[in-house]
Amino acid sequence: MKKLTPQNLRYQKKHSRKEFRKNVKRKNRKYSGNDIVLKNRYDSKIGNYVYEGPHYVGPKRIYFKDLIAPKIFNLQYENCEKVIEYINKVKLEGKSGHNLNIVLEDITDIGEGAIAMLLSVLEELRAEGIYMKGAKPRDSEAKDILEKSGFLKNMETQLDEKNLNSKNTILKTQGIGELKVNIVGEIRKANETVWGETGRNPPLRGTVFEMMRNSSDHAFGPSRDLIWHFAISHDESENRVKFSFVDNGKGIINSLKTTTLSSVLRIFKDNADILETAFKDGIESRTGLRYRGKGLPTIFENYQERYFENLVVISNDVFLDFDKQIYKTLNVRFRGTYYYWRMSRNCVKACYN
Amino acid sequence: MIEINIAKDFTTEPGARTYDDGPYSGQEFYDLLLEPKFAEAIKRQVKLKIILDGTEGFASSFLNEAFIRLGDKYGSDVVWNNIILISEEIPKYITKVKESIYEKRK
Numbered sequence: 001m002k003k004l005t006p007q008n009l010r011y012q013k014k015h016s017r018k019e020f021r022k023n024v025k026r027k028n029r030k031y032s033g034n035d036i037v038l039k040n041r042y043d044s045k046i047g048n049y050v051y052e053g054p055h056y057v058g059p060k061r062i063y064f065k066d067l068i069a070p071k072i073f074n075l076q077y078e079n080c081e082k083v084i085e086y087i088n089k090v091k092l093e094g095k096s097g098h099n100l101n102i103v104l105e106d107i108t109d110i111g112e113g114a115i116a117m118l119l120s121v122l123e124e125l126r127a128e129g130i131y132m133k134g135a136k137p138r139d140s141e142a143k144d145i146l147e148k149s150g151f152l153k154n155m156e157t158q159l160d161e162k163n164l165n166s167k168n169t170i171l172k173t174q175g176i177g178e179l180k181v182n183i184v185g186e187i188r189k190a191n192e193t194v195w196g197e198t199g200r201n202p203p204l205r206g207t208v209f210e211m212m213r214n215s216s217d218h219a220f221g222p223s224r225d226l227i228w229h230f231a232i233s234h235d236e237s238e239n240r241v242k243f244s245f246v247d248n249g250k251g252i253i254n255s256l257k258t259t260t261l262s263s264v265l266r267i268f269k270d271n272a273d274i275l276e277t278a279f280k281d282g283i284e285s286r287t288g289l290r291y292r293g294k295g296l297p298t299i300f301e302n303y304q305e306r307y308f309e310n311l312v313v314i315s316n317d318v319f320l321d322f323d324k325q326i327y328k329t330l331n332v333r334f335r336g337t338y339y340y341w342r343m344s345r346n347c348v349k350a351c352y353n
Numbered sequence: 354m355i356e357i358n359i360a361k362d363f364t365t366e367p368g369a370r371t372y373d374d375g376p377y378s379g380q381e382f383y384d385l386l387l388e389p390k391f392a393e394a395i396k397r398q399v400k401l402k403i404i405l406d407g408t409e410g411f412a413s414s415f416l417n418e419a420f421i422r423l424g425d426k427y428g429s430d431v432v433w434n435n436i437i438l439i440s441e442e443i444p445k446y447i448t449k450v451k452e453s454i455y456e457k458r459k
Contacts, residue, residue, distance in 0.1 A: 184366060184409050202410030202443050209412035213369045294413040301445075352406075352442055 062131055064101035065093055073104070073142075074111030075312070075340065077319055077326050083114050084314070084332045087121050091335075094125035094132075102134035110142040113244040113312075113340045115151045116170055116231040120246040120336065123172060123227055149233065167193070170231040173212075183208050186232050190241040191351045193234045194343050199351035203307040204343065208245065210295040211339055215247035240344040243308075248336045251316035252278065252296070272327045275318045303341065306348045312340040354437075355394045357386055360407030370414035379418030387419050391427065394435060405440040405447075413449060420453035429455045 067090055070082040094100055102122070104110075122132060136157070137143045146152065147163035150170040167189055171182045187205050192198040208230065215226055231244040249255075253271050256278070267286065268274045277286055281297035303311040303322060313320040315337040317330045359367065363386055368377040387403075394401040405411070423432050432454050440446040 187409070200409050202408065205410030206412055209369065209410070210414075213374065213412055213414055294417060298413040305445075350443070 062099055064131070064133060065098040066101045066103055067093060068103040068105075069107055071106050072109045073107045073114050074109055075113045075117065075314065075338065076111070077321060077324070077328065080314065080319060081330055081332050083117070084330070084334045087118055087334070088332065090118070091121045091125070094121075094128070094130045097130070099131035100125070100133075102132060104137050104142075104146070105135045107137040107142045108139045110137065110145050112145070112149055112168075112231050112233040112242055113246075113338065115146060115149045116229045116244040116246045117334075117338055119151055119170060119172075120227060120229045120248050123229070124248055149231065167234045167236075168232060170229055173228045173230070183230065186230075190232060190234070190243075190343060193236055193241050194239050194345060194347070195349055195351050196239075197351055199353050201307075201350045202352070203302045203305070203350050207299050207302050207308070207341075208243075210299050211245045211247075211337075214252070214293075214295040215249050215337065238344070240342060242342050243340065245339045246336060251333075251335055251337055253316035253318055254335075270329045271316065272318045272320065272329045275313065275315060276320055276327045279313070279320070279322075299339075306346075307350055308341045308343045308347055310340070310342040312338075314338040354399050354402050355390050355397070356402045356404065357390055358404040358407065360404070362386060365407065366409050367411055367415045369412050370418040374414075379415040380422070382415070383419040383422045387423055388426070391423060391432070391435070395427070395431075400435055400437050402437045402439065403450075405438060405450075406442045410443075411446060411449075416446065416449050417453045417456070420450050421456050424454040424456070 067086070069086055070079070072079045073083055073086075074080075075083055090100060090102065102118075126132065136146055144160070144163055147159045148166035148168045150166070150168050152159065153170070169186065171186065173182070183205060184200075187201050187208075188198045190204070191201050212228060215228060227248050229244075229246045231246075233242040233244075235241070250258075252275060256274060257265065265274060268277065277283055278293070279296045279300040281300070283293075300311070300322070302308065309323060311320075311322045314330075314334055316335070317333045319326065319328045319330050321327075357363070359382070363382055364377040366377060367379075367382070368375050369379070371378050371380045391401050420432070433451065438447045438450055
Protein backbone atom coordinates (compact mmCIF):
# COMPACT_ATOMS: atom_id res chain seq x y z
CA MET A 1 0.00 0.00 0.00
CA LYS A 2 1.21 3.45 -0.85
CA LYS A 3 2.53 5.38 2.18
CA LEU A 4 0.58 8.57 2.89
CA THR A 5 2.47 11.86 2.83
CA PRO A 6 1.84 14.49 5.56
CA GLN A 7 -0.17 16.47 2.98
CA ASN A 8 -2.37 13.44 2.30
CA LEU A 9 -2.87 12.92 6.02
CA ARG A 10 -3.87 16.54 6.53
CA TYR A 11 -6.30 16.30 3.60
CA GLN A 12 -7.83 13.14 4.99
CA LYS A 13 -8.23 14.64 8.44
CA LYS A 14 -9.77 17.80 7.08
CA HIS A 15 -12.30 15.92 5.00
CA SER A 16 -13.04 13.03 7.35
CA ARG A 17 -16.60 12.39 8.46
CA LYS A 18 -15.62 12.92 12.09
CA GLU A 19 -14.14 16.36 11.42
CA PHE A 20 -17.16 17.27 9.33
CA ARG A 21 -19.49 16.39 12.23
CA LYS A 22 -17.31 18.33 14.65
CA ASN A 23 -17.46 21.42 12.42
CA VAL A 24 -21.23 21.21 12.10
CA LYS A 25 -21.55 20.89 15.89
CA ARG A 26 -19.23 23.87 16.44
CA LYS A 27 -21.12 26.07 13.98
CA ASN A 28 -24.52 25.15 15.43
CA ARG A 29 -23.44 25.33 19.06
CA LYS A 30 -26.02 26.72 21.40
CA TYR A 31 -25.98 30.19 22.76
CA SER A 32 -24.17 30.31 26.10
CA GLY A 33 -24.30 32.90 28.88
CA ASN A 34 -20.90 34.26 27.96
CA ASP A 35 -21.91 35.08 24.40
CA ILE A 36 -22.97 38.52 23.26
CA VAL A 37 -25.31 38.85 20.31
CA LEU A 38 -26.69 42.13 19.10
CA LYS A 39 -30.42 42.14 19.69
CA ASN A 40 -31.45 44.27 16.77
CA ARG A 41 -30.24 44.57 13.25
CA TYR A 42 -30.95 47.48 10.97
CA ASP A 43 -32.84 46.33 7.90
CA SER A 44 -32.31 48.92 5.18
CA LYS A 45 -35.22 47.56 3.13
CA ILE A 46 -37.84 48.28 5.79
CA GLY A 47 -35.86 51.19 7.25
CA ASN A 48 -35.99 49.95 10.83
CA TYR A 49 -34.38 47.62 13.35
CA VAL A 50 -35.59 44.03 13.36
CA TYR A 51 -35.25 41.52 16.17
CA GLU A 52 -32.82 38.76 15.46
CA GLY A 53 -32.04 37.01 18.72
CA PRO A 54 -29.41 34.35 19.33
CA HIS A 55 -31.53 31.53 17.93
CA TYR A 56 -32.47 33.39 14.77
CA VAL A 57 -31.99 31.27 11.69
CA GLY A 58 -31.62 33.55 8.74
CA PRO A 59 -32.28 32.72 5.12
CA LYS A 60 -28.59 32.04 4.62
CA ARG A 61 -25.63 31.19 6.79
CA ILE A 62 -23.89 34.24 8.23
CA TYR A 63 -20.14 34.21 8.52
CA PHE A 64 -18.36 36.23 11.18
CA LYS A 65 -14.83 37.48 11.09
CA ASP A 66 -13.01 36.95 14.41
CA LEU A 67 -11.38 40.07 15.83
CA ILE A 68 -9.47 39.38 19.02
CA ALA A 69 -9.19 42.34 21.39
CA PRO A 70 -5.87 43.11 23.14
CA LYS A 71 -5.49 41.74 26.67
CA ILE A 72 -5.09 45.19 28.19
CA PHE A 73 -8.11 47.06 26.93
CA ASN A 74 -7.90 50.53 28.45
CA LEU A 75 -6.97 53.95 27.10
CA GLN A 76 -4.04 54.81 29.32
CA TYR A 77 -1.17 56.25 27.30
CA GLU A 78 0.92 53.08 27.30
CA ASN A 79 -2.01 50.92 26.11
CA CYS A 80 -4.09 53.23 23.97
CA GLU A 81 -2.35 52.65 20.63
CA LYS A 82 -3.16 48.92 20.66
CA VAL A 83 -6.77 49.60 21.64
CA ILE A 84 -7.24 52.29 18.98
CA GLU A 85 -5.60 50.01 16.42
CA TYR A 86 -8.10 47.28 17.35
CA ILE A 87 -11.06 49.65 17.19
CA ASN A 88 -9.88 50.93 13.80
CA LYS A 89 -9.64 47.32 12.59
CA VAL A 90 -13.20 46.63 13.79
CA LYS A 91 -14.38 49.69 11.89
CA LEU A 92 -12.45 48.85 8.75
CA GLU A 93 -13.66 45.22 8.63
CA GLY A 94 -17.22 46.32 9.34
CA LYS A 95 -17.11 49.02 6.66
CA SER A 96 -15.84 46.37 4.23
CA GLY A 97 -19.09 44.50 4.84
CA HIS A 98 -17.82 41.73 7.12
CA ASN A 99 -19.96 40.51 9.98
CA LEU A 100 -17.89 40.58 13.12
CA ASN A 101 -17.13 38.37 16.05
CA ILE A 102 -15.81 40.70 18.75
CA VAL A 103 -13.65 38.40 20.85
CA LEU A 104 -13.13 39.95 24.28
CA GLU A 105 -12.37 36.67 26.02
CA ASP A 106 -8.65 37.27 26.59
CA ILE A 107 -9.06 40.70 28.18
CA THR A 108 -7.69 40.88 31.71
CA ASP A 109 -7.84 44.66 32.22
CA ILE A 110 -10.66 46.75 30.79
CA GLY A 111 -11.47 50.47 31.08
CA GLU A 112 -14.85 52.14 30.79
CA GLY A 113 -13.46 54.63 28.27
CA ALA A 114 -12.30 51.90 25.92
CA ILE A 115 -15.70 50.21 26.28
CA ALA A 116 -17.46 53.44 25.27
CA MET A 117 -15.08 53.93 22.34
CA LEU A 118 -15.71 50.38 21.10
CA LEU A 119 -19.46 50.78 21.54
CA SER A 120 -19.39 53.99 19.52
CA VAL A 121 -17.90 52.11 16.54
CA LEU A 122 -20.17 49.06 16.96
CA GLU A 123 -23.28 51.27 16.96
CA GLU A 124 -22.09 52.97 13.80
CA LEU A 125 -21.60 49.60 12.11
CA ARG A 126 -24.88 48.24 13.38
CA ALA A 127 -26.67 51.17 11.77
CA GLU A 128 -25.05 50.09 8.51
CA GLY A 129 -26.49 46.57 8.83
CA ILE A 130 -23.46 44.66 10.04
CA TYR A 131 -24.15 41.59 12.17
CA MET A 132 -22.07 41.31 15.31
CA LYS A 133 -21.55 38.82 18.07
CA GLY A 134 -18.91 38.28 20.68
CA ALA A 135 -17.86 36.79 23.96
CA LYS A 136 -17.25 38.41 27.32
CA PRO A 137 -13.87 38.32 29.08
CA ARG A 138 -13.01 35.13 30.96
CA ASP A 139 -11.35 37.24 33.66
CA SER A 140 -14.03 37.77 36.29
CA GLU A 141 -12.99 41.35 37.19
CA ALA A 142 -12.94 42.47 33.55
CA LYS A 143 -16.26 40.69 32.95
CA ASP A 144 -17.86 42.48 35.92
CA ILE A 145 -16.68 45.88 34.66
CA LEU A 146 -18.10 45.13 31.20
CA GLU A 147 -21.40 43.85 32.58
CA LYS A 148 -21.81 46.82 34.93
CA SER A 149 -20.83 49.39 32.30
CA GLY A 150 -24.10 49.40 30.36
CA PHE A 151 -22.32 48.17 27.20
CA LEU A 152 -24.51 45.07 27.10
CA LYS A 153 -27.84 46.84 27.52
CA ASN A 154 -28.62 46.66 23.80
CA MET A 155 -27.34 43.14 23.42
CA GLU A 156 -28.70 39.69 23.95
CA THR A 157 -26.75 38.15 26.81
CA GLN A 158 -27.03 37.02 30.40
CA LEU A 159 -25.68 39.18 33.21
CA ASP A 160 -24.52 37.99 36.60
CA GLU A 161 -27.11 38.83 39.22
CA LYS A 162 -24.66 41.01 41.16
CA ASN A 163 -24.15 43.21 38.08
CA LEU A 164 -27.81 43.67 37.23
CA ASN A 165 -28.54 46.73 39.39
CA SER A 166 -25.55 48.89 38.55
CA LYS A 167 -25.93 52.69 38.46
CA ASN A 168 -23.45 52.74 35.60
CA THR A 169 -24.77 53.56 32.19
CA ILE A 170 -23.81 54.52 28.66
CA LEU A 171 -26.10 57.08 27.09
CA LYS A 172 -26.27 57.01 23.32
CA THR A 173 -27.42 60.09 21.57
CA GLN A 174 -27.93 61.79 18.31
CA GLY A 175 -28.64 65.47 18.60
CA ILE A 176 -28.03 67.92 21.41
CA GLY A 177 -31.69 68.12 22.42
CA GLU A 178 -31.86 64.41 23.06
CA LEU A 179 -28.80 64.18 25.28
CA LYS A 180 -29.47 67.15 27.46
CA VAL A 181 -32.58 65.55 28.92
CA ASN A 182 -30.72 62.46 30.02
CA ILE A 183 -27.51 63.96 31.33
CA VAL A 184 -29.15 66.01 34.06
CA GLY A 185 -30.37 62.91 35.91
CA GLU A 186 -27.00 61.19 35.51
CA ILE A 187 -25.10 64.22 36.81
CA ARG A 188 -27.35 64.35 39.87
CA LYS A 189 -26.63 60.66 40.49
CA ALA A 190 -22.90 61.38 40.17
CA ASN A 191 -23.18 64.08 42.84
CA GLU A 192 -24.95 61.58 45.06
CA THR A 193 -22.11 59.07 44.70
CA VAL A 194 -19.39 61.63 45.36
CA TRP A 195 -20.97 64.04 47.87
CA GLY A 196 -23.69 61.87 49.35
CA GLU A 197 -26.42 64.25 48.21
CA THR A 198 -28.21 64.68 44.91
CA GLY A 199 -28.15 68.11 43.28
CA ARG A 200 -27.26 70.24 40.28
CA ASN A 201 -23.65 70.51 39.16
CA PRO A 202 -23.54 73.41 36.67
CA PRO A 203 -19.82 73.19 35.77
CA LEU A 204 -20.09 69.46 35.04
CA ARG A 205 -23.23 69.83 32.97
CA GLY A 206 -21.63 72.79 31.18
CA THR A 207 -18.55 70.67 30.43
CA VAL A 208 -20.58 67.86 28.83
CA PHE A 209 -22.47 70.45 26.84
CA GLU A 210 -19.21 71.96 25.56
CA MET A 211 -18.15 68.51 24.39
CA MET A 212 -21.43 67.99 22.56
CA ARG A 213 -21.31 71.44 21.00
CA ASN A 214 -17.72 70.94 19.97
CA SER A 215 -18.61 67.60 18.36
CA SER A 216 -21.23 69.30 16.20
CA ASP A 217 -18.62 71.80 15.06
CA HIS A 218 -16.38 68.94 14.05
CA ALA A 219 -19.10 66.75 12.57
CA PHE A 220 -18.57 65.22 9.16
CA GLY A 221 -22.06 66.02 7.99
CA PRO A 222 -25.41 67.09 9.38
CA SER A 223 -25.46 66.79 13.17
CA ARG A 224 -27.96 63.90 12.99
CA ASP A 225 -25.14 61.72 11.63
CA LEU A 226 -23.17 62.26 14.78
CA ILE A 227 -23.34 59.65 17.49
CA TRP A 228 -22.24 60.44 21.02
CA HIS A 229 -21.73 57.99 23.82
CA PHE A 230 -21.61 59.32 27.34
CA ALA A 231 -20.54 56.68 29.85
CA ILE A 232 -20.83 57.12 33.60
CA SER A 233 -19.24 54.66 36.00
CA HIS A 234 -19.83 54.87 39.76
CA ASP A 235 -17.43 53.67 42.43
CA GLU A 236 -19.49 54.13 45.57
CA SER A 237 -16.93 52.69 47.98
CA GLU A 238 -14.39 55.34 46.84
CA ASN A 239 -16.97 58.16 46.35
CA ARG A 240 -15.74 58.49 42.80
CA VAL A 241 -17.39 58.71 39.38
CA LYS A 242 -15.62 58.20 36.05
CA PHE A 243 -16.97 59.78 32.88
CA SER A 244 -16.18 59.09 29.21
CA PHE A 245 -17.55 60.95 26.24
CA VAL A 246 -16.92 59.68 22.70
CA ASP A 247 -18.08 61.08 19.39
CA ASN A 248 -17.63 59.71 15.89
CA GLY A 249 -17.04 63.09 14.24
CA LYS A 250 -14.03 64.21 12.22
CA GLY A 251 -11.93 64.90 15.27
CA ILE A 252 -10.61 68.24 16.46
CA ILE A 253 -7.27 68.12 14.65
CA ASN A 254 -8.81 67.15 11.30
CA SER A 255 -11.35 69.89 11.70
CA LEU A 256 -8.78 72.54 12.64
CA LYS A 257 -6.65 71.55 9.67
CA THR A 258 -9.51 72.00 7.23
CA THR A 259 -10.42 75.42 8.59
CA THR A 260 -6.99 76.89 9.31
CA LEU A 261 -4.25 77.81 6.88
CA SER A 262 -1.40 75.30 6.83
CA SER A 263 1.13 78.18 7.01
CA VAL A 264 -0.41 79.17 10.35
CA LEU A 265 -0.38 75.64 11.70
CA ARG A 266 3.30 75.30 10.78
CA ILE A 267 4.27 77.35 13.83
CA PHE A 268 3.18 74.46 16.04
CA LYS A 269 5.62 71.68 16.87
CA ASP A 270 3.14 68.88 16.11
CA ASN A 271 -0.55 67.93 16.39
CA ALA A 272 -0.24 67.43 20.15
CA ASP A 273 1.04 71.01 20.43
CA ILE A 274 -1.96 72.30 18.44
CA LEU A 275 -4.50 70.51 20.60
CA GLU A 276 -2.84 71.37 23.90
CA THR A 277 -2.75 75.03 22.84
CA ALA A 278 -6.43 74.93 21.79
CA PHE A 279 -7.44 73.66 25.25
CA LYS A 280 -5.27 76.20 27.03
CA ASP A 281 -6.85 79.02 24.99
CA GLY A 282 -3.59 79.96 23.34
CA ILE A 283 -4.42 79.68 19.64
CA GLU A 284 -5.07 83.42 19.32
CA SER A 285 -1.93 84.46 21.20
CA ARG A 286 0.28 81.95 19.34
CA THR A 287 -1.02 82.65 15.83
CA GLY A 288 -2.29 86.21 16.06
CA LEU A 289 -5.53 84.97 14.54
CA ARG A 290 -8.83 85.41 16.30
CA TYR A 291 -10.03 82.07 17.65
CA ARG A 292 -13.66 82.05 18.65
CA GLY A 293 -13.97 78.46 19.80
CA LYS A 294 -14.54 78.77 23.54
CA GLY A 295 -15.67 75.19 24.12
CA LEU A 296 -12.28 73.54 24.62
CA PRO A 297 -10.88 76.36 26.83
CA THR A 298 -14.03 76.19 28.98
CA ILE A 299 -13.58 72.44 29.48
CA PHE A 300 -9.95 73.05 30.48
CA GLU A 301 -10.91 75.93 32.74
CA ASN A 302 -13.40 73.74 34.64
CA TYR A 303 -10.68 71.11 34.98
CA GLN A 304 -8.17 73.71 36.23
CA GLU A 305 -10.68 74.96 38.77
CA ARG A 306 -10.86 71.33 39.96
CA TYR A 307 -14.55 70.74 39.41
CA PHE A 308 -13.18 67.42 38.09
CA GLU A 309 -9.78 65.78 37.70
CA ASN A 310 -7.74 63.46 35.49
CA LEU A 311 -8.80 64.97 32.16
CA VAL A 312 -7.68 62.85 29.20
CA VAL A 313 -8.39 63.69 25.55
CA ILE A 314 -7.78 61.59 22.45
CA SER A 315 -8.59 63.18 19.12
CA ASN A 316 -7.24 61.92 15.81
CA ASP A 317 -3.58 61.15 16.48
CA VAL A 318 -3.22 63.17 19.69
CA PHE A 319 -3.20 61.97 23.29
CA LEU A 320 -3.41 64.53 26.11
CA ASP A 321 -3.36 63.62 29.80
CA PHE A 322 -3.40 66.90 31.71
CA ASP A 323 -2.85 65.36 35.18
CA LYS A 324 0.21 63.42 34.05
CA GLN A 325 1.26 66.17 31.63
CA ILE A 326 1.49 63.78 28.69
CA TYR A 327 0.99 65.61 25.41
CA LYS A 328 1.86 63.16 22.63
CA THR A 329 1.24 62.54 18.96
CA LEU A 330 0.32 58.87 18.50
CA ASN A 331 1.31 56.45 15.76
CA VAL A 332 -2.35 55.58 15.17
CA ARG A 333 -5.34 57.79 14.45
CA PHE A 334 -8.75 57.68 16.06
CA ARG A 335 -11.47 59.19 13.92
CA GLY A 336 -13.47 61.16 16.45
CA THR A 337 -12.86 62.59 19.89
CA TYR A 338 -12.69 60.90 23.25
CA TYR A 339 -12.72 62.59 26.67
CA TYR A 340 -12.24 60.97 30.04
CA TRP A 341 -12.45 62.64 33.44
CA ARG A 342 -13.18 61.79 37.03
CA MET A 343 -15.00 63.40 39.94
CA SER A 344 -14.06 62.57 43.52
CA ARG A 345 -13.96 64.19 46.95
CA ASN A 346 -10.64 65.82 45.97
CA CYS A 347 -12.61 68.05 43.60
CA VAL A 348 -14.39 71.34 44.27
CA LYS A 349 -17.93 70.64 45.36
CA ALA A 350 -20.68 71.96 43.10
CA CYS A 351 -23.96 70.54 44.33
CA TYR A 352 -27.01 72.80 44.44
CA ASN A 353 -30.66 72.10 45.13
CA MET B 354 -36.15 97.31 38.04
CA ILE B 355 -37.02 94.58 35.56
CA GLU B 356 -35.94 91.04 36.33
CA ILE B 357 -35.18 87.90 34.34
CA ASN B 358 -34.68 84.70 36.25
CA ILE B 359 -33.39 82.37 33.57
CA ALA B 360 -34.24 79.17 35.50
CA LYS B 361 -37.81 80.31 36.24
CA ASP B 362 -38.65 82.42 33.19
CA PHE B 363 -36.83 80.51 30.43
CA THR B 364 -35.47 77.06 31.28
CA THR B 365 -33.44 75.18 33.87
CA GLU B 366 -31.61 73.42 31.02
CA PRO B 367 -30.19 76.04 28.68
CA GLY B 368 -29.00 74.79 25.31
CA ALA B 369 -26.17 75.82 23.02
CA ARG B 370 -25.70 78.71 20.58
CA THR B 371 -28.34 78.95 17.86
CA TYR B 372 -31.73 77.48 16.90
CA ASP B 373 -29.85 74.87 14.84
CA ASP B 374 -28.30 73.51 18.03
CA GLY B 375 -31.65 72.54 19.52
CA PRO B 376 -34.14 74.04 21.96
CA TYR B 377 -33.44 76.75 24.56
CA SER B 378 -30.45 78.16 22.70
CA GLY B 379 -28.76 81.46 23.45
CA GLN B 380 -30.33 82.90 20.31
CA GLU B 381 -33.79 81.83 21.47
CA PHE B 382 -33.20 83.37 24.90
CA TYR B 383 -32.11 86.61 23.24
CA ASP B 384 -35.13 86.73 20.93
CA LEU B 385 -37.78 85.74 23.46
CA LEU B 386 -36.63 87.36 26.66
CA LEU B 387 -33.33 89.20 26.82
CA GLU B 388 -33.77 91.72 24.01
CA PRO B 389 -37.45 92.58 24.72
CA LYS B 390 -36.81 92.98 28.46
CA PHE B 391 -33.66 95.03 27.88
CA ALA B 392 -35.52 97.28 25.44
CA GLU B 393 -38.24 97.74 28.05
CA ALA B 394 -35.65 98.53 30.75
CA ILE B 395 -34.02 101.17 28.53
CA LYS B 396 -37.42 102.67 27.70
CA ARG B 397 -38.41 102.84 31.36
CA GLN B 398 -34.90 103.97 32.36
CA VAL B 399 -34.47 101.17 34.88
CA LYS B 400 -31.86 98.44 35.16
CA LEU B 401 -32.34 94.87 34.02
CA LYS B 402 -31.52 92.31 36.69
CA ILE B 403 -30.54 88.90 35.30
CA ILE B 404 -30.37 85.92 37.67
CA LEU B 405 -28.08 83.20 36.38
CA ASP B 406 -28.44 80.87 39.40
CA GLY B 407 -30.76 77.88 39.50
CA THR B 408 -30.03 76.30 36.11
CA GLU B 409 -28.38 72.95 35.48
CA GLY B 410 -25.41 74.81 33.96
CA PHE B 411 -24.53 76.95 30.96
CA ALA B 412 -22.48 76.16 27.89
CA SER B 413 -20.20 79.09 27.03
CA SER B 414 -21.92 79.30 23.63
CA PHE B 415 -25.32 80.04 25.22
CA LEU B 416 -24.11 83.04 27.18
CA ASN B 417 -21.83 84.16 24.37
CA GLU B 418 -24.54 84.16 21.70
CA ALA B 419 -27.17 85.92 23.80
CA PHE B 420 -24.96 88.69 25.15
CA ILE B 421 -22.84 89.26 22.05
CA ARG B 422 -26.10 89.99 20.21
CA LEU B 423 -27.22 92.40 22.92
CA GLY B 424 -23.85 94.19 22.90
CA ASP B 425 -23.92 94.41 19.10
CA LYS B 426 -27.42 95.92 19.05
CA TYR B 427 -27.23 98.43 21.90
CA GLY B 428 -23.50 99.01 22.31
CA SER B 429 -21.25 97.31 24.85
CA ASP B 430 -21.13 100.15 27.42
CA VAL B 431 -24.88 100.79 27.28
CA VAL B 432 -25.57 97.12 27.98
CA TRP B 433 -22.95 96.73 30.72
CA ASN B 434 -24.11 99.88 32.52
CA ASN B 435 -27.77 98.85 32.46
CA ILE B 436 -27.70 95.30 33.68
CA ILE B 437 -27.20 93.72 37.09
CA LEU B 438 -25.99 90.13 37.02
CA ILE B 439 -26.56 87.72 39.87
CA SER B 440 -24.50 84.52 39.87
CA GLU B 441 -23.78 83.37 43.40
CA GLU B 442 -23.41 79.67 42.53
CA ILE B 443 -20.85 80.04 39.75
CA PRO B 444 -19.47 83.62 39.90
CA LYS B 445 -17.34 83.23 36.77
CA TYR B 446 -20.49 83.32 34.61
CA ILE B 447 -20.46 87.09 35.21
CA THR B 448 -17.01 87.37 33.62
CA LYS B 449 -18.20 85.27 30.67
CA VAL B 450 -21.18 87.57 30.15
CA LYS B 451 -19.01 90.68 30.34
CA GLU B 452 -16.52 89.25 27.83
CA SER B 453 -19.38 88.47 25.45
CA ILE B 454 -20.91 91.93 25.74
CA TYR B 455 -17.58 93.50 24.78
CA GLU B 456 -16.79 90.92 22.09
CA LYS B 457 -17.40 92.07 18.54
CA ARG B 458 -18.82 89.70 15.98
CA LYS B 459 -16.53 89.16 12.99
